[in-house]
Amino acid sequence: MTLALYNNLATYLVIGALLFGIGIYGIVTRRTLIGMLIAAELILAGSSINFMAFNRFTAPDPVTGQVFALFIMAVAAAEAAIGLSIIIAVYRQFKSIDTEDAVQLKG
Amino acid sequence: MRLTLINVVIAVVAAIAFAALNAAYLVWAERRGAARIQRRPGPNINGPFGLLQPPLDGIKLMAKQLTIPGGADKAMFIAAPILAMFPAIMSFVTIPFSDTIVAKNMNVGILMIFAFASMGGMSLVFAGWSSRNKYAMMSSVRAVSQAVAYEIPMLITTITVVMITGSMDLMEIVRQQSGSILHWNIFPVLGNSHNLLMPFSFLIFFTCTLAETNRAPFDLGEAESELVAGFHTEYGSMGFGLFFMGEYANIVVGSCLTTILFLGGWNCPFGLFPGVWWFILKLYLLIGTFIWIRWTFPRTTIYGLLNLSWKILIPLSLFNLLFTAGLLKVF
Amino acid sequence: MVAYFTEIFNGLLSLFIGMGITFKEFFKPTVTVAYPYETLTMCARYRGHIELVPDEEGNPKCVVCGLCEKACPSDCISLAGEKPEGGKKKELTKYNLDFTRCSLCGSCVESCSFGAIDFSKEYNLASTRKEDFIFNLLQRLEEKKK
Amino acid sequence: MICDKTKQALQSLFPKATPEPAESSPAIPSSEAQEKKAKAPAPRQDGVVERDYAVHGYHLDAQVSPDQLLEAVSILDEAAFFIESITGVDWIKENQLEVVYDFSRYDFDTCRVVIRTRLDRNNPVVPTITGIYAGANWHERETHDFFGIKFEGHPHLIPLLLPEDADFHPLLKDFKA
Amino acid sequence: MNPSTIASPALFSVDGLVGVVFLIMVAITLIGGLIACNSDRLVRSVAGLIVCFVGVAGIYYFLNSPFVAMMQILIYVGAVAVTISFAIMLAAPEEKKKIGITGPLAGPLGFGTAALLAGGFAVLALQTDWPVQAKINDGSVKQIGIQLLTDYSMVFELVSIVLLIAILGALVIARDGREGQ
Amino acid sequence: MNAPILLQPDETFILNVGPQHPATHGVLRVKMEMSGEYIVNAETVIGYIHRMHEKMGELKTYPQFLMNLSRMDYLGALGYSHCHVLVVEKASGIVVPERAEYIRAIMVELNRIASHLFWFGAFVMDLGGFSPLMYALQDREHILDMLEAVTGSRLTYCYFRFGGLYNDIDDDFIAAARRFIPRMRKSLKKYKALVTGNIIFRKRLEGIAPLTPEMCRKYGASSAVARGSGINFDVRRNEPYSVYPEFDFDIPVYHECDSLARYMVRMDEIEQSLRIVEQGLDKLPGGPIMPDKKPKIIKPPAGDYYQAVETARGSFGVRLVSDGGKNPYRLKLRSPTYSNMHLFDEACRGMMIMDALAFMGSLDLVIPEIDR
Incomplete structure (x- = not known):
């Protein structure tokens, strides 16, 4: 049975859920902004997998999910660019990318 | 599924063998070629024309101890050279050498090569970072900016070709160029587009290939007069050997891609007897040009390299893209 | 705009010119000598380490005046001689050259007014031991005589 | 021409000695008697002497006291001389160290100027000229290495050519290796 | 498509090997994800991220869409990971700094939350009886292109504007800091 | 140098370039304080192969010290010997036969070409081009073959003697030199097309490391470093010595002050040296190569003497302080690269490391000559 898992929707959904969980765990426990960004990318990947899986197994239109995954990628790329430029700006300001050190951001 | 899987397994093995053999003998060719250009004999002691030099060098490298510098990130230090080889071998899987010699033809073949080529840059970053060596670190920073800068014009130029052929399938791209040299994408006089700017596309693409494979004159990552040996300063033994093989495997992949996209793949220039030999001939002519260029020019600077990409290649390739789009609309 | 394109064009042209030159060189014959397999003949004035010059009978011409020893800037020559019983001239009993310190300046040969020492044409001297380069020139001369 | 001007300027450093007598002072009467210099029992007096270029290879030879040094060097700097070298000479018999500054010119108005100053061998201290000629830095460090002459105010007076921990001064005449 | 209805193929049959490859892909995805979130050096995190995304790309390949799989590698590995590692090199000169948890409870709490969420989703995924569509997409790029330029053309344009703004914004933010020096 | 200079002094790291680094041409160490690729501060550390030639000079007699000079600079050895013999001849009043002076000039100029050729190759190799080095070495x-046939050695010649030469040149040498001149001119054309005109090469050097004439003066720079900064200074012209006034040659001067100007000066100098050799061969007088009367033991009268010559690397000077004895009382060797190298610390601030190393190459360093 295990070797036929690739033909099963639930497998993909579980993988997506696990990635999502890993991402959430990372976001909570990570202390640096870059670490958080990496964790956020994992969450996005988890949701992408869900879209792709539904696209493969259940969607009436066979490309909708793929299009969504592509959009998620575009948004993730934009997010990475903006996020990292913010991180660099924060670093320039505080000489650290540790969230604890950047508390002054709260104003 | 049955045949493809076996094909993939065979292909991966064949690709590794091809890459390793190529790497070994391209080193020999490079040394002989450089020697000829400099009017020296080059390696000529081991075997006829020094042909046994590469395997002996390989044995020497394997016999050496792999030293890991203190303070280095061990796991990544070991992983980096493997990561350098991996993308090139994956790319071989989808490269069609002829009508029949292809491991797994994909309808997104170009994309696959670019996807894996983009991983190559990361291996330099990891190697440089994990060595804990300032020269290696500087080299990896250079490698990143170089990889980013040259991927863009390369992809734009590739899109130009994809627009002409209307396919990302490498075999389909070659098939559309069948016939004489005038059908090839480099001079598409009789092809499905009459784009006069294609020779320039070819030049842009070739330049980007040089830069993406870290070859002279864009070998800033291992600029020996500045960074000693760059990202592989701390590597010895097969770690160095893998980087070396990876570099040559990347050259082969880059040349294969250039051949397929612009030089008509396995088609003959006169439209006769297409076959794998034409592909091999073109491939090695291109690689010869790589070697020829390396031993002719000095190295660029890092800002010269970035200026070339952002100020010359990207505007020109974008203009070329628009021109091609307009041409396709008109005809 | 025109300048932009002329620069690109001229740049490309210079690159092709350069490649043309290396292409031409590619087909020229090699100029190097595969050293251990082929060797060059040394020119007549080549200055190797010094060697004692024999007279017609094969004995050293040296008269043990010691000028070479004095002329040497690096003190690499040490020689000794003694008057044999009944003989008029001093005879050479020891002539050592410490080649590890020699800088091949040729002062010794120049200082010799009897033509008793000369440069050898040996150039491929290699050894793993320092002692191999302390030459006993007298002994070398005797070996040559045989 | 620039030689004369520089000579005038340098001579103004020595108010009490009138220009010509300084040259014919008993210690150094003329360039012909130069040979006696080393053997002369009394060290040379401060002053400017014009030398025969064909014999000595320089035009002006000025001996100044250490506190006049900066002034003399400034005169040369204003006259656009470049620094050729700085070195020392150990006059052990007179228990003195001499610091020799060579200056020359880039233009065709050739004039080589040598400025020397004599120091007590037991306490050789001389002001640095790195403030005027940045290129004196290494030359002074080298002179410090070889003679132990201290250049007061030098920004980085550590051994240059000798090992970092060298505490010997090899060009002193009483140095034995 | 109830799991129980599918017979498991033999291990050394072709289908079985495909299954093994799939499991390897899943494993490297999860292991990569764990490395990305748990390593104490950021560069290792990036390496984990890359491994994870290569695995995700493999999973996409199994979902019959090689195009998205390749785009996943191209964009995430070639662009996002490179950018992140660039940022690490620019911003984190001291790597030895402890990147730990924010408080004594944050670890267990984070783990609890994550486990709860992931477990919930997983249970939901396994319990629901998903409607099954027999039609399987052919993974063709053409279809995606047509969809992008017809049904989703507005979104497509908006995404390009978002990307443009992101690039400009990133440049502005990064430059501001530099001029402040 | 279009890139903005990103100087963040609080985020610098120290990069040790040398003593075993492929770009430093020997055992030179530069401690660079870097901010990314930019140099904030540099400190050159020299002296790794210091041999104390000056003390050796004091301990040896004049003829014994002769061969030390050629060890100072292994690429342009003859110029250094020339200076030494000139100052001792001047001090002891030895008159050198005209033929010997002509041969000296020819030899020194050939040696200068050889030195510049090696520099050319090594410099292009610093910039990453390897083949020009091999071409330059072939020329x-x-x-070297010609010089070896006359002097007996290839690199560290001990050819000049007080009053004349070690031995005379023969017809073979003259024929070889005459053959060499057109061949070298042809090679120069090749270098011009292969290297000088190359866009990559020019882009790397144009505007890099501008040295103002004022800075050259403060550091006492000479040779191409000064002439590339618009200073028309060549000891052969400014203080003519030997038979140089007899020759018609130009001093190449460039006003761009950048690394390319320094490169161009040296390449033009090869051409000028060829002209000198050509004229020297034409004008070569007959006669002896050693003076008729020469003191048996060299004992210059007490006093101090200075002689400067233009070697391949710039203005080399020997200050001889004699006390009338067999040994010099003090022998100061003023080496040109010492002053030229000193510039580097100040000039490379704010430069990128690759430009700084290109600049270092353009200074034409020979480390034994700096360290003496």
Whole structure:
């Protein structure tokens, strides 16, 4: 049975859920902004997998999910660019990318 | 599924063998070629024309101890050279050498090569970072900016070709160029587009290939007069050997891609007897040009390299893209 | 705009010119000598380490005046001689050259007014031991005589 | 021409000695008697002497006291001389160290100027000229290495050519290796 | 498509090997994800991220869409990971700094939350009886292109504007800091 | 140098370039304080192969010290010997036969070409081009062959003697030199097309490391470093010595002050040296190569003497302080690269490391000559 898992929707959904969980765990426990960004990318990947899986197994239109995954990628790329430029700006300001050190951001 | 899987397994093995053999003998060719250009004999002691030099060098490298510098990130230090080889071998899987010699033809073949080529840059970053060596670190920073800068014009130029052929399938791209040299994408006089700017596309693409494979004159990552040996300063033994093989495997992949996209793949220039030999001939002519260029020019600077990409290649390739789009609309 | 394109064009042209030159060189014959397999003949004035010059009978011409020893800037020559019983001239009993310190300046040969020492044409001297380069020139001369 | 001007300027450093007598002072009467210099029992007096270029290879030879040094060097700097070298000479018999500054010119108005100053061998201290000629830095460090002459105010007076921990001064005449 | 209805193929049959490859892909995805979130050096995190995304790309390949799989590698590995590692090199000169948890409870709490969420989703995924569509997409790029330029053309344009703004914004933010020096 | 200079002094790291680094041409160490690729501060550390030639000079007699000079600079050895013999001849009043002076000039100029050729190759190799080095070495080999046939050695010649020469040149040498001149001119054309005109090469050097004439003066720079900064200074012209006034040659001067100007000066100098050799061969007088009367033991009268010559690397000077004895009382060797190298610390601030190393190459360093 295990070797036929690739033909099963639930497998993909579980993988997506696990990635999502890993991402959430990372976001909570990570202390640096870059670490958080990496964790956020994992969450996005988890949701992408869900879209792709539904696209493969259940969607009436066979490309909708793929299009969504592509959009998620575009948004993730934009997010990475903006996020990292913010991180660099924060670093320039505080000489650290540790969230604890950047508390002054709260104003 | 049955045949493809076996094909993939065979292909991966064949690709590794091809890459390793190529790497070994391209080193020999490079040394002989450089020697000829400099009017020296080059390696000529081991075997006829020094042909046994590469395997002996390989044995020497394997016999050496792999030293890991203190303070280095061990796991990544070991992983980096493997990561350098991996993308090139994956790319071989989808490269069609002829009508029949292809491991797994994909309808997104170009994309696959670019996807894996983009991983190559990361291996330099990891190697440089994990060595804990300032020269290696500087080299990896250079490698990143170089990889980013040259991927863009390369992809734009590739899109130009994809627009002409209307396919990302490498075999389909070659098939559309069948016939004489005038059908090839480099001079598409009789092809499905009459784009006069294609020779320039070819030049842009070739330049980007040089830069993406870290070859002279864009070998800033291992600029020996500045960074000693760059990202592989701390590597010895097969770690160095893998980087070396990876570099040559990347050259082969880059040349294969250039051949397929612009030089008509396995088609003959006169439209006769297409076959794998034409592909091999073109491939090695291109690689010869790589070697020829390396031993002719000095190295660029890092800002010269970035200026070339952002100020010359990207505007020109974008203009070329628009021109091609307009041409396709008109005809 | 025109300048932009002329620069690109001229740049490309210079690159092709350069490649043309290396292409031409590619087909020229090699100029190097595969050293251990082929060797060059040394020119007549080549200055190797010094060697004692024999007279017609094969004995050293040296008269043990010691000028070479004095002329040497690096003190690499040490020689000794003694008057044999009944003989008029001093005879050479020891002539050592410490080649590890020699800088091949040729002062010794120049200082010799009897033509008793000369440069050898040996150039491929290699050894793993320092002692191999302390030459006993007298002994070398005797070996040559045989 | 620039030689004369520089000579005038340098001579103004020595108010009490009138220009010509300084040259014919008993210690150094003329360039012909130069040979006696080393053997002369009394060290040379401060002053400017014009030398025969064909014999000595320089035009002006000025001996100044250490506190006049900066002034003399400034005169040369204003006259656009470049620094050729700085070195020392150990006059052990007179228990003195001499610091020799060579200056020359880039233009065709050739004039080589040598400025020397004599120091007590037991306490050789001389002001640095790195403030005027940045290129004196290494030359002074080298002179410090070889003679132990201290250049007061030098920004980085550590051994240059000798090992970092060298505490010997090899060009002193009483140095034995 | 109830799991129980599918017979498991033999291990050394072709289908079985495909299954093994799939499991390897899943494993490297999860292991990569764990490395990305748990390593104490950021560069290792990036390496984990890359491994994870290569695995995700493999999973996409199994979902019959090689195009998205390749785009996943191209964009995430070639662009996002490179950018992140660039940022690490620019911003984190001291790597030895402890990147730990924010408080004594944050670890267990984070783990609890994550486990709860992931477990919930997983249970939901396994319990629901998903409607099954027999039609399987052919993974063709053409279809995606047509969809992008017809049904989703507005979104497509908006995404390009978002990307443009992101690039400009990133440049502005990064430059501001530099001029402040 | 279009890139903005990103100087963040609080985020610098120290990069040790040397003593075993492929770009430093020997055992030179530069401690660079870097901010990314930019140099904030540099400190050159020299002296790794210091041999105390000056003390050796004091301990040896004049003839014994002769061969030390050629060890100072292994690429342009003859110029250094020339200076030493000139100052001792001047001090002891030895008159050198005209033929010997002509031969000296020819030899020194050939040696200068050889040195510049090696520099050319090594410089292009610093910039990453390897083949020009081999081409330059091939041309240099012709010169070395010629010099070897006359002097007996290839690199560290001990050819000049007080009053004349070690031995005379023969017809073979003259024929070889005459053959060499057109061949070298042809090679120069090749270098011009292969290297000088190359866009990559020019882009790397144009505007890099501008040295103002004022800075050259403060550091006492000479040779191409000064002439590339618009200073028309060549000891052969400014203080003519030997038979140089007899020759018609130009001093190449460039006003761009950048690394390319320094490169161009040296390449033009090769051409000028060829002209000198050509004229020297034409004008070569007959006669002896050693003076008729020469003191048996060299004992210059007490006093101090200075002689400067233009070697391949710039204005080399020997200050001889004699006390009338057999040994010099003090022998100061003023080496040109010492002053030229000193510039580097100040000039490379704010430069990128690759430009700084290109700049270092353009200074034409020979480390034994700095360290003496």
